Amino acid sequence: MGLLTAKDILQFREQLQVAIVKCSERCLYQSAKWAAELLDSLPSPSPADLLKAQSSQTTNIHNVFAPNLDPVEAALEEKELSKYLLAKSFFDCKEFDRCAAVFLPESLLSGLLSKGDESASPATGKGKANASAPSDAELPEISQKSLFLALYAKVISGEKRKDEDSEMVMGPHDLGTIKNNQLLVVSRFLTRWFAERKHDNGEFATNQGFLEYLYGMVLVKEKNDDAALEFLMQSVHLFPWNWGAWLEITNLVSRVEQLNKVAPHLPQNIMSFIFHAHASVNLYQQAQPLAASLNDLLSIFPTSSFLLTCKALLNYHSKDLLGAEQDFSHILALHPQRLDALDHYSNILYVLNLRPKLAFVAHLCSSIDKFRPESCVVIGNYYSLLSQHEKAVQYFRRALTLDRTCLSAWTLMGHEYVELKNTHAAIESYRRAVDVNRRDYRAWYGLGQTYEMLEMHAYALWYYKKAAGLRPWDAKMWQAVGCCLQKMGQEQDGIKALKRALLADSYYDTSANSFGSSGDRMGQMDPEVLFQIAGMYATLGQAQEAKAYMELCMAQEYGGAANAEAAGVGDSSAIHPDSPGGGSDGEGDGGARGGGTTGEGTGVTVATSKARMWLAKYAMHAEDYETANRLATELCQDGVEVEEAKALIREARSRMEQGNMVE
Incomplete structure (x- = not known):
C-alpha cells in the first residue's frame, strides 16, 4: 500500500x-x-x-x-419521512414490533406470505427448496431504507423473543434449539422482493446494498452459507463501508484457502484490505506479510483501536504473550472506556499470571459497565486465577445470559468445569462454543482433554486432530495428539506427531523474530516432548533412537540442540527427516533448529532428570560403569530420584572395583 x-x-x-x-x-x-x-x-x-x-x-x-441520488428512492423517502422517523424512534426505544408494524403491519405480511412453502432463498443449498410466491398480492411500495428498517426490526424482535424463551444457561432444559421464528417471514419477503427486481439477464436492479446484507445475515442463520456468501459479496460491492457485512463474510470463511478464493471477487479498496487482515488474524495466520499489512494500515489510522486489537491478537496467536500484553495495555491507555476485546486481554493476563493487572482490568470493566459480556468474562477470569472456580462459572454464565454467542464465555466455562471435575458440563460448554464458532481450536482441544480424562482416547484423538488442523503450528496441539496415540498403543504415529510438535515450536521461534520478539527460545526444544519420543522408541525396542533422544533431552539443560556437542551428546539430526511435511510456510526444513541462536537452557527439569536416570541405567546395562556412575552422581546433585541414584552409584562402583580386581 x-x-x-x-x-x-x-x-x-x-x-x-x-x-x-x-x-x-x-x-x-x-x-x-x-x-x-x-x-x-x-x-x-x-x-x-x-x-x-x-x-x-x-x-x-x-x-x-x-439527498438520495436515485430519484425514485428519493421521492419515496421524502413521502414517508414522517413514518420513517416514527419507526426509527420505536427502534431506538427497543419497541421492535411497533417499528416493523409502521411499514409492514401483520395483516399485510400475513396476506402476502401465508400458506407458502417453507423456504429461505432463491438459491439452492443445504436442502432448502426454492420459494414459490405464496400470494398474488403486490409488495408494498416502500423505500429501501424504510424496508430495511422494518425487516431488520423483525429479525431483532425474533432474536429478543428467542432469548426470552430460552431456558437458563446450562439448565436442565437448555438444549440450544430455540429458533428465531421471524427469520422465515423476513426470508420469504426478501425472496419475493429480489425476484421482482431481477432482470432477464439475471442481474438485479440497482440497490443500496443493505437489503443484500440483511438477506445474507438471515441466510447465515438458516445455515445456507453458499447463498449467504453470494448476497453478502453483492452487499460489499454496493456499499463497502458496512463493517457488519464484512464480519458476516469473515464468519463464513473457515479456511485460508477459502479466503484466498474469495479475495479476488471482493471490491479492491481499503475495506477489502482491512477485511483480509482481520480474517487472516481470525484464521490464526502469523506470516510476515500479515504483520506488514497491519503496519501499513496503522500508518493510515494510527490510533485505530480495531487495528491495534488485530495487531495484539496477531502477537497473541504467535505466542508472543508479552508483546500482546503491551499492545493491549497501549490500547487501554488510548481508549480507557473501551470494553471491546478486553476478554482477550484478560486471557493473556491470566496466562502470564499478572494478578494485580487483571484485578485492575476487572475493576475497570465493572466500574464502566458490569452488565457487558466482556466485563463478566474479565471478572470470571480473575476469579479463576484466584482458584474460585464456582464464582468464575457464575460470571461466565452471566456473560452468556447477556449474549449466548459470547465465544470466550462458553470456552472458559468449559475450562472451569474441567477444574471442578464436572466433565458432562465441560463437554456441553465446549460443544456450544464449537456451535458458535467452529474455528475455535480451544474448544476442540478442551473436548479432547475432557474425553481423555474419561479415558475415551478414540474420541479425544478425533478432537485433538481437529484442534491441530486449526493450529497446525502449535506444539501443544501435536503433543496432545502424540500422547493420545501413545495411550492407544500407536507409538509409531505418536512419534511422528511429537516430532511435528518440535517443528511447530521451531516455526513459532523463527517467526517470532518477524513480530519484534526477542526470539530467546531459538535452538531450545521442549525436554518433555523429547523424553516422550525417547520413551516411545524404547517401547518399540529401538534402543539407539531412544538413547539419542534421551541425550538430546538432557542437553536442553545446557541451552538446546546447538549445545548438544558441548554436553557430550551424539548427533541427533535424525529428529527431522521423517517428520511430517513442513507445510506451505517453508518452516519445515530439517535444519530449522540445528544452527540457531541458543537460549540459556532449561536447567534441571523432571524430564531431563528422568532422561539422565534412563541413560544411567542404559549405561549399566551396556557395562559402561563410568558413565553410569557420572550420571547417577549428577542425579544426586539435582536432588531428583536421589535414593535410586545412590543405589546405582553403589552398584556401578562395585562393578568397577570387581573389574579392577580381575585385572
Whole structure:
C-alpha cells in the first residue's frame, strides 16, 4: 500500500462520515460505531485542505446529508419521512414490533406470505427448496431504507423473543434449539422482493446494498452459507463501508484457502484490505506479510483501536504473550472506556499470571459497565486465577445470559468445569462454543482433554486432530495428539506427531523474530516432548533412537540442540527427516533448529532428570560403569530420584572395583 495524499485522506474521511450516517439511519449501531472509531483515528486534515474541500461543495448542504441520488428512492423517502422517523424512534426505544408494524403491519405480511412453502432463498443449498410466491398480492411500495428498517426490526424482535424463551444457561432444559421464528417471514419477503427486481439477464436492479446484507445475515442463520456468501459479496460491492457485512463474510470463511478464493471477487479498496487482515488474524495466520499489512494500515489510522486489537491478537496467536500484553495495555491507555476485546486481554493476563493487572482490568470493566459480556468474562477470569472456580462459572454464565454467542464465555466455562471435575458440563460448554464458532481450536482441544480424562482416547484423538488442523503450528496441539496415540498403543504415529510438535515450536521461534520478539527460545526444544519420543522408541525396542533422544533431552539443560556437542551428546539430526511435511510456510526444513541462536537452557527439569536416570541405567546395562556412575552422581546433585541414584552409584562402583580386581 503506497503513501496516501491529503486528498486520499479527505476522501476516506468523507466516505466514513457517509457510512456512519447511513448505518445510523438503519439502526446498524455496531457498524456505525466501527466506522466512527476508524474516522476518529484518521489524522486531522490541515486547515488549508479543509478549506479547499469546503470550497469544492456546490451547496451549503454537506455531502453526508445530501439527498438520495436515485430519484425514485428519493421521492419515496421524502413521502414517508414522517413514518420513517416514527419507526426509527420505536427502534431506538427497543419497541421492535411497533417499528416493523409502521411499514409492514401483520395483516399485510400475513396476506402476502401465508400458506407458502417453507423456504429461505432463491438459491439452492443445504436442502432448502426454492420459494414459490405464496400470494398474488403486490409488495408494498416502500423505500429501501424504510424496508430495511422494518425487516431488520423483525429479525431483532425474533432474536429478543428467542432469548426470552430460552431456558437458563446450562439448565436442565437448555438444549440450544430455540429458533428465531421471524427469520422465515423476513426470508420469504426478501425472496419475493429480489425476484421482482431481477432482470432477464439475471442481474438485479440497482440497490443500496443493505437489503443484500440483511438477506445474507438471515441466510447465515438458516445455515445456507453458499447463498449467504453470494448476497453478502453483492452487499460489499454496493456499499463497502458496512463493517457488519464484512464480519458476516469473515464468519463464513473457515479456511485460508477459502479466503484466498474469495479475495479476488471482493471490491479492491481499503475495506477489502482491512477485511483480509482481520480474517487472516481470525484464521490464526502469523506470516510476515500479515504483520506488514497491519503496519501499513496503522500508518493510515494510527490510533485505530480495531487495528491495534488485530495487531495484539496477531502477537497473541504467535505466542508472543508479552508483546500482546503491551499492545493491549497501549490500547487501554488510548481508549480507557473501551470494553471491546478486553476478554482477550484478560486471557493473556491470566496466562502470564499478572494478578494485580487483571484485578485492575476487572475493576475497570465493572466500574464502566458490569452488565457487558466482556466485563463478566474479565471478572470470571480473575476469579479463576484466584482458584474460585464456582464464582468464575457464575460470571461466565452471566456473560452468556447477556449474549449466548459470547465465544470466550462458553470456552472458559468449559475450562472451569474441567477444574471442578464436572466433565458432562465441560463437554456441553465446549460443544456450544464449537456451535458458535467452529474455528475455535480451544474448544476442540478442551473436548479432547475432557474425553481423555474419561479415558475415551478414540474420541479425544478425533478432537485433538481437529484442534491441530486449526493450529497446525502449535506444539501443544501435536503433543496432545502424540500422547493420545501413545495411550492407544500407536507409538509409531505418536512419534511422528511429537516430532511435528518440535517443528511447530521451531516455526513459532523463527517467526517470532518477524513480530519484534526477542526470539530467546531459538535452538531450545521442549525436554518433555523429547523424553516422550525417547520413551516411545524404547517401547518399540529401538534402543539407539531412544538413547539419542534421551541425550538430546538432557542437553536442553545446557541451552538446546546447538549445545548438544558441548554436553557430550551424539548427533541427533535424525529428529527431522521423517517428520511430517513442513507445510506451505517453508518452516519445515530439517535444519530449522540445528544452527540457531541458543537460549540459556532449561536447567534441571523432571524430564531431563528422568532422561539422565534412563541413560544411567542404559549405561549399566551396556557395562559402561563410568558413565553410569557420572550420571547417577549428577542425579544426586539435582536432588531428583536421589535414593535410586545412590543405589546405582553403589552398584556401578562395585562393578568397577570387581573389574579392577580381575585385572
